[in-house]
Amino acid sequence: MAAGSVAAIVPVVAYAQAYSFSNVTIEGNQRVDARTILGHAKINRGRSLSAAEMNDVYQRLMNAGLFESVTLQPRGNTLVIAVKELPAISVINFEGNKRLKSEDLLKGISSQPRRFYSPATAEADAAAIAEAYFNTARVAARVEPKVIPRGNNTVDLVFEIAEGRVSEIxxxxxxxxxxxxxxxxxxxxxxxxxxxxxAIISRDSYNADRIEIDKQLLRDFYHSRGYIDMQVQDATAEMAREQDGFFVTFTVREGLQYRFGTTRVVSEIAGLDVNEFAPLLRLKPGAIYSPSEIESAIARMESLAGRKGINFLRVEPRIKRDERNRVLNVDFALTRGERIFVERIDIEGNTTTSDEVIRRQFRSVEGDPLNAREVREAAERIRALGFFETANVEASEGSTPESVIVKATVEEKPTGSLSFGASYGKSDGVGLTVGLSEANFLGRGQYVAVDLNLGANNATSSFTFADPSILDRDLRFSVAGLYEQTEANYATWDSRTVQLATSLEFPIAENTRLTTRLTVGKSGIRNVPGDPATPTLPATGLLADEAAAGTKVYAGPGYTLSFDNRRDGLQGRTAYVFRLSQDFFGLSSDLKYLKSEIFAGSETKFFNGDLRLRAELEAGAVHARGGTDLRVLERFFMGDKMRGFEPFGMGPRDISNGRNDPLGGNYYAVARVEADFPLGLPEEYKMRGAAFFDVGSVWGLDNTAAGGVTVDDSRKLRSSVGVSLLWDTPMGPLRFNLAKALKMAEGDKEQRFDISISTKF
Incomplete structure (x- = not known):
């Protein structure tokens, strides 16, 4: 109809050569204002229009996307523009979609309710929806737009979707x-x-963008193992005939493996002593070449330069290839970089999180020399907060060539959680857990949590508040409260504890931090043999005396000194951790004692992290003061410190009157050696294996002859060996241990199998 209208106009205009009018009339418009139509037409009264210009007016009106048809009719001095409007979209529906939500699909299309319907736009939207399904590996998805008239020139737009099956790899x-x-x-x-x-792994579906990432992962894998010439020459994906699967093939060229040759530090800065930087290389000749080792050495030297106040120092690795011996000789040249300063730091995208929470992740401020590595590390620290879906930090040119503007762009995500769970432990039975936490309380980066655990034998409730940067400094302040009531399956007593603790943590040196705390509480044991509440049980001297003493109050300061070379991310292949803790109880309290514990651990990685060896040494001592009699609650149990034994299954025991009551000890020491390794399973299973050997003991009591009972509290070594399955599940990292006690003492109880939360120092 529109084409016919133009054809009818052209002869008139062609005959008149030009047409001039003094008035314009709009006909047929219902929703579109006449002034809007004239704005799209772009014509002026009194001006002559040729046939070509009349055609341009027609095209502009049709391209506005508002009309189904347009007719231009000259009537004397009046130009009549007759339009037929496109119908308005009343509702947009999606039918047949199960894998993708309707609200997500609506965001990805151009058609919207209360806007004009366009067949071309609807077809483009159908293609966009099909593309969205293609990105989820449903390449056979089909989308068809349909229009349902609703009267008054309105329609419902429905996208009928056949999702199809996932095209897997x-x-x-x-x-x-x-x-x-x-x-x-x-x-x-x-x-x-x-x-x-x-069924639960989405990464086995085809995604073209992910294939590009895989190419880079392959290159990184080979380069980190010394294959510096490795290339991914091609990656092809062939679809199965049934269109339900892909066959992906990567073509690689490995090249030769290179190792480190000679490495040294050279200086191009007058007066700079290279002997201070040389020990930071830690690159052994003959070791397999790895770019990450180069980067770590550079980072260590730049960190030292920063501590010494040497600004604009640049470490440039100069690699010389010895193809005959297949080694790479590296000179680390200390040079002067460009004198560029940070003009300002801009933060965008944060609506809840305060600017200060993000800004304090930067070690530099406005006016400091620019350190490109520090900018990258700040981005990693911002991501590590866990407050943002994405976090990018970039540097752009400032107002002068000698300055840059550092811009942090973030996208926030929910940081609160309400959790419900169930658990089972051999010592605690079946339990229910309810937790409420907020990791970014009021947008200040503060952590607040309340937890309630109800088990068959235990009940625990706790709350925690922590501010990681009180007074906008590197000072972590926390307050924690605990109420715990236990009925242990492996012990012959019940306990009840109420405790409140506050602490302040701060750095005192590179990788070294000090935590000071104040702890107050009260605790007591009950329902032990000889307790009046259970007169049918035979009396047992030590536990009965401790229960008869009733609830005790304890209060006192404490500290923890910790060193961890992983804090700066420059530990290389070996990580070292050391902790020393002491608590001094006796401030206006019933109990007066000193409790000390020490921990030292090391982890070394081999074969680019495929094999990890860990060695740990842990010991503790508790010493009564002021005539205090220590109770079973103050003494040590090995618990999860030594595998192969029940939670209370080793150490001094009271075996009188046919009982076998664990009493704990004033001292303990344990050494653990472990190796964990890949099992050869697909990485998405997130399972690794481990083998371990533990040796240790718990011993020593203040009173071993109470009530005529004699207890053996001598120092007798125990040992165990076993294997473990480490599984990183969506619920958290789990550890399945299968152990064998090699050396036991009389009264010890072995535990061959147990499940626990996997923890590492």
């Missing part, structure tokens, strides 16, 4: 790999081959 294969097997290279990729967990 049926096979991941490699061509050109000789050093590493296909199985090993599959573990590197983000994309996974469909396996047993295909």
């Amino acid at each position: 049926e096979r991941l294969s490699f061509v050109g790999n000789r050093t590493f097997t296909d199985r090993r290279l599959r573990q590197v990729l983000q994309t996974k081959q469909a396996g047993l967990l295909r």
